[in-house]
Amino acid sequence: MTATATADRPISEGKVISYASLYLPVSMALLPVGLYVVPFYAELGIPLYAMSAVILGARLSDAFTDPLIGVLSDNTKTRWGRRKPWILLGTPLLMLTLYKLLIPPEDVTTWYFAIWIILLYFAYTLIALPYYAWGAEMSTSYEFRTHITARREQSHFMGYLCFNFLPLIAALAIYISTTTSTDFSSMVANFATEFQEIMKARAGNIDVILEWLATFVLVAIPVTVLFALVTVPEPNLATIERQEHRGFVESAKLVAKNGPYVRVVVTYMVVGGGIAMTASMSYFFVKHVINAGELYPVFLLAYYGASVLGVSPWTRISNRWGKHRTMLVALVWYAVWSACIPFIPEGEFAVFLVIMCFKGSSVAAMIAILASMAADTVDVDFARTGKNRAGLYFSVWGSLRKGTAAAGGALGVAAAAFFGFDATVDPNLAGTPDGNSHSSLMWLACLYSVIPAGLNFFVLSMMWSYPLTEERQKRLRDRLDRKIERSGVTSS
Numbered sequence: 001m002t003a004t005a006t007a008d009r010p011i012s013e014g015k016v017i018s019y020a021s022l023y024l025p026v027s028m029a030l031l032p033v034g035l036y037v038v039p040f041y042a043e044l045g046i047p048l049y050a051m052s053a054v055i056l057g058a059r060l061s062d063a064f065t066d067p068l069i070g071v072l073s074d075n076t077k078t079r080w081g082r083r084k085p086w087i088l089l090g091t092p093l094l095m096l097t098l099y100k101l102l103i104p105p106e107d108v109t110t111w112y113f114a115i116w117i118i119l120l121y122f123a124y125t126l127i128a129l130p131y132y133a134w135g136a137e138m139s140t141s142y143e144f145r146t147h148i149t150a151r152r153e154q155s156h157f158m159g160y161l162c163f164n165f166l167p168l169i170a171a172l173a174i175y176i177s178t179t180t181s182t183d184f185s186s187m188v189a190n191f192a193t194e195f196q197e198i199m200k201a202r203a204g205n206i207d208v209i210l211e212w213l214a215t216f217v218l219v220a221i222p223v224t225v226l227f228a229l230v231t232v233p234e235p236n237l238a239t240i241e242r243q244e245h246r247g248f249v250e251s252a253k254l255v256a257k258n259g260p261y262v263r264v265v266v267t268y269m270v271v272g273g274g275i276a277m278t279a280s281m282s283y284f285f286v287k288h289v290i291n292a293g294e295l296y297p298v299f300l301l302a303y304y305g306a307s308v309l310g311v312s313p314w315t316r317i318s319n320r321w322g323k324h325r326t327m328l329v330a331l332v333w334y335a336v337w338s339a340c341i342p343f344i345p346e347g348e349f350a351v352f353l354v355i356m357c358f359k360g361s362s363v364a365a366m367i368a369i370l371a372s373m374a375a376d377t378v379d380v381d382f383a384r385t386g387k388n389r390a391g392l393y394f395s396v397w398g399s400l401r402k403g404t405a406a407a408g409g410a411l412g413v414a415a416a417a418f419f420g421f422d423a424t425v426d427p428n429l430a431g432t433p434d435g436n437s438h439s440s441l442m443w444l445a446c447l448y449s450v451i452p453a454g455l456n457f458f459v460l461s462m463m464w465s466y467p468l469t470e471e472r473q474k475r476l477r478d479r480l481d482r483k484i485e486r487s488g489v490t491s492s
Contacts, residue, residue: 011138015232016148019135020155022087022228025220026131027156028163029098029124032213033117037101038413039283040206041113042423044104049417052410054114058121059406062399065125070395073130074388081234082391083130090126091225095218097123102214121402127225129398133390136375137235140477142470143319146372150315153368157311160304166212167297209297254384255396260468261377265400267327267459268370272401273408274452275363278338280409281416281448288427289441289448292349302353303360310361311368323369323376324466330362330369331456331463338453342445373466376473383480412447419443 011019038051069086076082097120104112135148175194179187255261282300287293318326337359344352374397378390420440429435436444468476 011232016138016151018228019138019148019232020151022131022224023152023155024159024162025217025224026094026124026127027159028213028217029094029120029221031160031163032102032210033120036206036210036283037117038280038409039423040210041104041108043206044108046108046110046113048413048423050110051113052413054110054117056406056410058114058118059402061118062121062125062402064399065122066129066395066399066402067392068395069125069129070133070391070393070398072391073133073395074391080229081134083134083234084229086130087127087225088229090123091221093119094123094127095221098217099214102210125398129391129395132371132394132398134234135371136378136390136394137388140379142376142473145375146315146318146323146369149368149371149375150311150365153364153371154308154311156367157304157307157364161301161308162216163213164297164300164304166216167209168301170208170212254381255393258377258380260380260466261374261393263462263466264370264373264377265397267462268367268374268397268401269404270455270459271331271366271370273404274455276405276408277412277452278448280412281444284416284421284423285444285448286352288421288430288436289346289445290344290349290352291346291427291430293427295349299349299353299356303356306357306360307364311364314362314365315368318365318369322470323373324463324469327366327369327373327463328460330366331460334359334362334366335453335456338449341449342442373468376468379473379476379480380468383476408452412452415447416440416444 033055038048038055041051042048073082073086076085078085097116101113101116101120135152136145138148139145175190176187179190283293283296286296286299292299314326314330317329321329337355340355341352341359344355374393375390378388378393381387381389381393421436421444422440425435427435430441431438
């Protein structure tokens with residue numbers, strides 16, 4: 001990959017990485033909600049039903065806030081660009097809400113959880129929507145768009161990796177502070193044998209993990225945000241001026257008529273909803289089915305590591321086969337490995353880890369490819385309206401994606417409770433009157449793996465006949481470029 005800007009690659013690789021790095025700590029803002037915050041507040045006594053209702057309501061409210069921020073972002077005019085002011089505005093709010101949610105007072109209520117989770121989602125919207133639109137506008141190249149989204153998703157999952165290193169660093173810090181040995185080799189040997197006990201006693205506890213996360217992101221978020229805003233320019237976009245001025249309702253109708261965009265969004269909703277359901281069940285599955293709750297950070301480290309490493313080979317496949325064909329293969333790959341999970345025997349953590357790494361290798365790549373496909377569909381709207389409205393498109397994309405993700409997570413938690421699963425009981429009492437029944441644990445396993453993956457088969461036909469191929473996108477861009485040259489053009 002060249003390090004300098006060219007016609008097909010309008011910004012250098014260094015600026016792509018700078019842009020993508022912003023997403024590393026910001027993406028960590030929502031990661032702990034499904035993986036740790038819900039289990040944490042459940043153990044503090046907040047009912048699962050209440051939390052699922054709050055999260056679902058907060059996500060559904062994005063159906064109003066996301067298009068609003070998207071349209072305002074499209075119409076913002078400042079000397080710094082259209083997207084950057086919104087990102088800068090959302091950063092301090094995101095930091096405040098993270099602190100309040102991750103380090104709560106001793107006596108928490110459902111209202112406390114509701115207020116701060118809703119504000120967290122709103123702050124994330126202020127940053128993420130302009131950020132995604134900014135990335136879509138960086139290039140008109142079919143392949144380079146995938147490269148930008150791939151780097152962004154690698155940074156996204158690198159944030160997850162950093163997050164899951166925190167418990168391991170905490171365990172090491174606790175061990176060093178408590179050990180009496182002075183010999184380095186014996187310290188290493190003792191740590192290897194005592195690691196699981198340290199994780200179980202303290203470092204693997206949710207409250208400790210969330211405290212370390214808060215410390216990390218409150219430092220990393222302002223650093224990476226300012227670095228990206230200062231070093232990466234917003235592109236000057238051509239706008240073909242037309243007489244008609246469309247209102248929001250008419251613009252929404254045009255979005256709905258963009259066939260390739262609808263296909264991509266529906267696919268993303270299904271994939272995202274399934275991933276959210278899996279995430280909401282993840283901690284419960286490892287703790288109560290695999291019976292290795294103290295090793296949960298190790299699992300997440302391996303899983304998200306596989307996701308980061310999997311982006312590059314899937315991107316190369318996409319460049320060779322095309323985005324929609326690669327998505328077909330990735331959807332089936334994800335489903336096949338998911339189908340193996342309910343058959344893992346209790347206590348076989350190593351087998352579980354291997355299967356989840358194969359499954360996880362496609363997760364970040366699917367998100368990156370679909371985001372790149374969504375950026376391609378904005379060209380269709382530009383051809384129809386003469387305006388660059390990536391903010392509007394990614395606001396619809398974001399609100400629907402987050403709504404289905406919330407629905408997936410809430411449905412998973414509520415269904416597990418409906419089938420009798422209790423998050424507060426001792427996993428060692430499974431199958432006894434004082435523990436979870438075998439039936440409830442089987443349903444938990446299915447909600448974690450088979451059911452979410454099975455949803456992928458409903459969108460295979462949409463990708464099979466996807467119309468906006470590489471050849472068609474390039475012909476569309478050529479026509480647009482010629483139209484821009486012939487027309488009176490302004491830069492926004």
